Amino acid sequence: MSPDQALILAIAVPALGALGVVLAGRWPNLREAVTLVTGVILVLVVGTLLPVIMAGGRPGVVLIETLPGLPIALGAEPLGMLFALVASFLWVVTSVYSIGYMRAHHEQHQTRFYAAFAVAMASTMGVAFSANMFTLFLFYEALTISTYPLVTHAGTEEARRGGRVYLGILLTTSIVFQLLAIGWTYALTGTLDFTRGGVFPVGTPAMTIGILYALFVFGIGKAAVMPFHRWLPAAMVAPTPVSALLHAVAVVKAGVFTVLKVTIYLFGLETVTGSGANGWLLYVAAATIILASLVAMTKDNLKARLAYSTVSQLGYIVLGALLATPLGILGGSMHIAMHAFAKITLFFGAGAILVAAHKTEVSQLDGLGRRMPLTFAAFTIGSLSIIGVPPFAGMWSKWYLALATIDSGRWVLLAALLLSSLLNIAYLLVIPVRGFFREPKEDISHVEEAPTACVLAMSITSAACVGFFFFPDIFYYLAKLIFR
Amino acid sequence: MEQLPALLIVIPLMSAPLCAALPNNRLPWLLATTVSWAVFVMAVLLALQVLDTGTISYAMGGWQPPWGIEYRIDTLNAFVLLIVSGIGAAVTPFSGRSAGKEIPADRLSLYYCLFMLTYTGLMGITITGDIFNLFVFLEISSLSSYALISLGRDRRALTAAYQYLIMGTIGATFYIIGVGLLYAMTGTLNMADLAHLLPSVSGARTVHTALAFIVAGVGLKLALFPVHLWLPNAYTYAPSPVSAFISATATKVAVYVLVRMLFTVFGVHYSFHVMPLTPILVALSLVGIFVTSLFALSQLDAKRLLAYSSVAQIGYMIAGLSLATTLGVTAGLTHLFNHALMKGCLFLALGCVAYRIGSTRIRDMEGLAHAMPWTFSAFALGGLSLIGVPLTAGFVSKWYLILAALELGWWWLAVAVLAASLIAVAYVWKVIEAAWFRPLPEDRRDVREAPLALLVPTWALVLANLYFGIDTRWSVGMAQLAAKSLLGGGP
Numbered sequence: 001m002s003p004d005q006a007l008i009l010a011i012a013v014p015a016l017g018a019l020g021v022v023l024a025g026r027w028p029n030l031r032e033a034v035t036l037v038t039g040v041i042l043v044l045v046v047g048t049l050l051p052v053i054m055a056g057g058r059p060g061v062v063l064i065e066t067l068p069g070l071p072i073a074l075g076a077e078p079l080g081m082l083f084a085l086v087a088s089f090l091w092v093v094t095s096v097y098s099i100g101y102m103r104a105h106h107e108q109h110q111t112r113f114y115a116a117f118a119v120a121m122a123s124t125m126g127v128a129f130s131a132n133m134f135t136l137f138l139f140y141e142a143l144t145i146s147t148y149p150l151v152t153h154a155g156t157e158e159a160r161r162g163g164r165v166y167l168g169i170l171l172t173t174s175i176v177f178q179l180l181a182i183g184w185t186y187a188l189t190g191t192l193d194f195t196r197g198g199v200f201p202v203g204t205p206a207m208t209i210g211i212l213y214a215l216f217v218f219g220i221g222k223a224a225v226m227p228f229h230r231w232l233p234a235a236m237v238a239p240t241p242v243s244a245l246l247h248a249v250a251v252v253k254a255g256v257f258t259v260l261k262v263t264i265y266l267f268g269l270e271t272v273t274g275s276g277a278n279g280w281l282l283y284v285a286a287a288t289i290i291l292a293s294l295v296a297m298t299k300d301n302l303k304a305r306l307a308y309s310t311v312s313q314l315g316y317i318v319l320g321a322l323l324a325t326p327l328g329i330l331g332g333s334m335h336i337a338m339h340a341f342a343k344i345t346l347f348f349g350a351g352a353i354l355v356a357a358h359k360t361e362v363s364q365l366d367g368l369g370r371r372m373p374l375t376f377a378a379f380t381i382g383s384l385s386i387i388g389v390p391p392f393a394g395m396w397s398k399w400y401l402a403l404a405t406i407d408s409g410r411w412v413l414l415a416a417l418l419l420s421s422l423l424n425i426a427y428l429l430v431i432p433v434r435g436f437f438r439e440p441k442e443d444i445s446h447v448e449e450a451p452t453a454c455v456l457a458m459s460i461t462s463a464a465c466v467g468f469f470f471f472p473d474i475f476y477y478l479a480k481l482i483f484r
Numbered sequence: 485m486e487q488l489p490a491l492l493i494v495i496p497l498m499s500a501p502l503c504a505a506l507p508n509n510r511l512p513w514l515l516a517t518t519v520s521w522a523v524f525v526m527a528v529l530l531a532l533q534v535l536d537t538g539t540i541s542y543a544m545g546g547w548q549p550p551w552g553i554e555y556r557i558d559t560l561n562a563f564v565l566l567i568v569s570g571i572g573a574a575v576t577p578f579s580g581r582s583a584g585k586e587i588p589a590d591r592l593s594l595y596y597c598l599f600m601l602t603y604t605g606l607m608g609i610t611i612t613g614d615i616f617n618l619f620v621f622l623e624i625s626s627l628s629s630y631a632l633i634s635l636g637r638d639r640r641a642l643t644a645a646y647q648y649l650i651m652g653t654i655g656a657t658f659y660i661i662g663v664g665l666l667y668a669m670t671g672t673l674n675m676a677d678l679a680h681l682l683p684s685v686s687g688a689r690t691v692h693t694a695l696a697f698i699v700a701g702v703g704l705k706l707a708l709f710p711v712h713l714w715l716p717n718a719y720t721y722a723p724s725p726v727s728a729f730i731s732a733t734a735t736k737v738a739v740y741v742l743v744r745m746l747f748t749v750f751g752v753h754y755s756f757h758v759m760p761l762t763p764i765l766v767a768l769s770l771v772g773i774f775v776t777s778l779f780a781l782s783q784l785d786a787k788r789l790l791a792y793s794s795v796a797q798i799g800y801m802i803a804g805l806s807l808a809t810t811l812g813v814t815a816g817l818t819h820l821f822n823h824a825l826m827k828g829c830l831f832l833a834l835g836c837v838a839y840r841i842g843s844t845r846i847r848d849m850e851g852l853a854h855a856m857p858w859t860f861s862a863f864a865l866g867g868l869s870l871i872g873v874p875l876t877a878g879f880v881s882k883w884y885l886i887l888a889a890l891e892l893g894w895w896w897l898a899v900a901v902l903a904a905s906l907i908a909v910a911y912v913w914k915v916i917e918a919a920w921f922r923p924l925p926e927d928r929r930d931v932r933e934a935p936l937a938l939l940v941p942t943w944a945l946v947l948a949n950l951y952f953g954i955d956t957r958w959s960v961g962m963a964q965l966a967a968k969s970l971l972g973g974g975p
Contacts, residue, residue: 066954069881138874152921160921171909176902183883183898187890 018118025111073364075131100453166232178219198268206275222255240351289315331400345382352450367440393468490954504597550674556613601628644717658701665694685881706738709772719791732828765806770801811888814965819881829945836934867912
């Protein structure tokens with residue numbers, strides 16, 4: 001298989017998987033087998049690209065040329081590789097988890113669920129491997145639309161309301177800001193190809209660059225930069241596997257990935273810093289980090305708390321991108337991976353608690369840790385990794401982000417990062433502490449550990465949280481390769 | 485081949501009385517379908533010929549222009565002829581089952597007769613190079629479409645048709661007053677001749693007045709905001725295939741007339757630089773886009789919703805065209821083509837719904853997508869095109885419109901176009917959410933998918949929407965050629 005074919009297959013495999021899921025809809029075991037097999041094939045396909053990228057290859061393939069100068073084209077580079085690897089691997093893990101969760105929870109419309117999930121993954125791969133902004137926009141929108149049935153899966157009025165906020169904010173920002181910025185970029189430069197060093201000619205007015213960059217940062221609503229973050233908590237009405245993979249990994253990371261990609265390959269770091277376009281936006285990102293953490297502290301609902309924690313953590317990556325220094329990009333890119341493993345563990349835990357004990361609020365968790373030790377142990381590991389203490393993987397990305405802020409001399413930003421870590425302890429670590437050390441308020445003797453499939457998935461991701469502390473090389477080198 | 489321009493009009497014209505003479509069974513349908521397909525093929529041949537050899541001039545009856553009537557086909561009207569005949573070729577087969585259900589059986593042959601007359605009229609308007617002959621065809625198509633609309637089974641179709649008749653007649657009258665004034669000034673009715681003679685008298689108040697009358701009259705016909713009030717009722721209460729055909733073609737042809745008059749007859753310089761038409765038309769279209777989109781959002785009937793959306797989409801076309809730049813005119817003309825495809829497809833999908841449940845109210849469609857997945861997939865894809873999602877035809881024209889606005893530095897226009905797309909998202913979503921994401925009520929369990937005879941034409945247009953969203957060489961290419969020749973001087 002040539003790298004070019006692998007690029008196409010990375011999108012075709014999950015798309016065909018969706019078709020397979022629909023066809024196998026009548027036989028649940030076969031249907032889940034299709035999902036798992038598709039996921040494994042996808043990881044292998046993406047995996048074949050890794051040595052090529054590591055060796056310095058940059059495969060690319062043009063699919064069709066819709067408008068002159070606007071081809072739909074795929075291409076692989078280190079950042080996209082990193083994102084695709086994380087997303088495709090975690091899809092397999094989430095599928096294992098979903099099977100336990102969806103069956104234990106007796107969810108309806110499971111065929112639609114798995115099919116939409118596969119389409120969302122195809123779109124995510126498309127985002128990761130887009131060779132130009134037009135193609136990326138295409139898959140970005142496909143991702144929004146394909147996840148709508150997942151968000152509203154429950155079919156209740158509340159789910160529909162959540163779905164409307166979700167779709168409303170994501171489409172509004174992407175159409176009014178992002179598409180405008182894309183059109184404007186094209187009108188100015190005549191190209192949307194991702195190019196090292198950016199596409200803007202020297203001499204483009206700093207004012208124009210500043211407005212365009214802001215349009216991109218806010219237009220990429222999936223990055224959840226305040227004040228356009230409301231869709232993320234609204235999406236929490238979705239079943240937990242959706243929140244886990246899509247709203248901790250694929251969808252939100254597609255957002256911050258796009259911010260990184262635009263910064264590196266559409267504007268170029270020199271253009272961003274040179275024009276001062278990132279100045280005030282950095283403080284918006286810092287404010288997002290702190291404010292979202294503060295909101296998270298007030299939330300008693302477990303998933304809502306995790307959602308705001310995600311908003312805050314996305315702020316880290318956006319901050320890294322906005323610093324527009326190699327160190328910031330390194331920290332931001334690594335945080336895509338590190339946060340993904342930690343946050344998905346937390347969501348898995350929240351779902352396991354829901355399935356096994358039917359609890360949704362933090363205040364109901366007292367003493368549950370003794371009944372569900374594995375779930376709460378995984379939750380502890382995930383929390384510690386997000387807080388960023390050794391020996392957990394989250395430490396590395398935070399370390400490089402902190403270095404980047406010091407390097408840029410913006411002490412306020414460093415202070416924001418450190419303060420946020422403290423807040424993380426206050427709102428995340430308190431959850432397993434309550435579970436393990438508080439006396440239960442009610443009789444919980446009937447509660448048992450979560451289904452095996454759920455525990456298995458959580459074990460894999462929490463092991464990764466530890467493992468990537470000792471072996472962060474793959475993400476480190478990929479992130480380093482961006483500028484080589 | 486040489487007689488192609490005449491045959492394009494004569495064949496459908498002759499088929500109209502034949503349809504009326506046939507008995508009320510499937511024969512008139514068969515004849516109309518055959519003719520519409522034959523005309524489509526001829527339009528394709530004609531377009532290829534024009535692209536190959538340039539403008540074709542055909543002297544009707546051998547009377548040489550400017551004294552006789554001239555049929556003059558350049559890239560622009562070859563393009564519009566293709567749109568009209570293409571939509572005709574898709575809608576006429578659809579009529580077979582759909583009209584069979586929605587129109588009283590004893591009026592079927594009459595229906596096809598009127599349909600072919602409307603068709604002839606629209607083709608005639610487009611092909612002719614004579615402004616009075618254009619008026620004649622305008623009346624043929626208008627009078628027959630009033631009658632067609634009144635065939636709708638809802639009794640409100642009668643008032644809708646009457647309203648359209650009054651407004652349409654005022655429009656036509658304004659137009660003919662303008663034609664009279666031009667004739668008084670120049671003594672000619674031939675477009676090319678007028679384009680040649682008008683600059684020498686363009687300072688005269690008579691010519692200003694003529695322009696005002698013609699723009700106002702044609703504006704009424706194309707449902708330019710705020711003189712669009714006849715359109716929503718007419719489209720809502722007409723029989724389904726009629727709504728599809730008229731919405732996809734009649735307003736487009738009226739837009740063509742405006743373009744022809746402003747760019748060819750009066751000339752770009754006079755229309756847009758001497759006369760302040762750019763700000764007037766852009767302002768009207770912008771306000772129109774927002775007001776009518778919001779109206780669309782508040783509708784309870786899907787057909788009416790699409791009707792209001794049509795007025796908004798006409799706003800996009802006029803906004804692009806009135807920029808009078810190559811990019812702007814390309815955007816307007818491409819949207820003319822693409823909007824015909826998307827509205828045709830959407831109205832046909834609603835025709836399928838009406839065929840099965842006899843209603844197009846959004847509330848009656850709840851959960852219906854589970855019973856009629858193909859129909860509602862068609863509606864969803866057409867809706868995506870209407871919104872302007874990439875890879876559909878609708879995106880292409882909006883993209884060009886945004887580029888055209890940014891080229892002039894009118895970023896506010898680009899923002900407005902995008903913001904209005906959001907309203908389109910909301911109103912399309914209203915239907916999709918009801919049909920796809922609500923449970924099917926018990927009493928609708930026995931509803932079946934629409935018959936193949938309806939689905940095939942609908943899906944042909946869906947595929948066209950997708951095809952022209954991906955391969956734009958042809959649609960944008962022709963629009964671009966036409967735009968260049970319009971801005972470069974005479975036809």
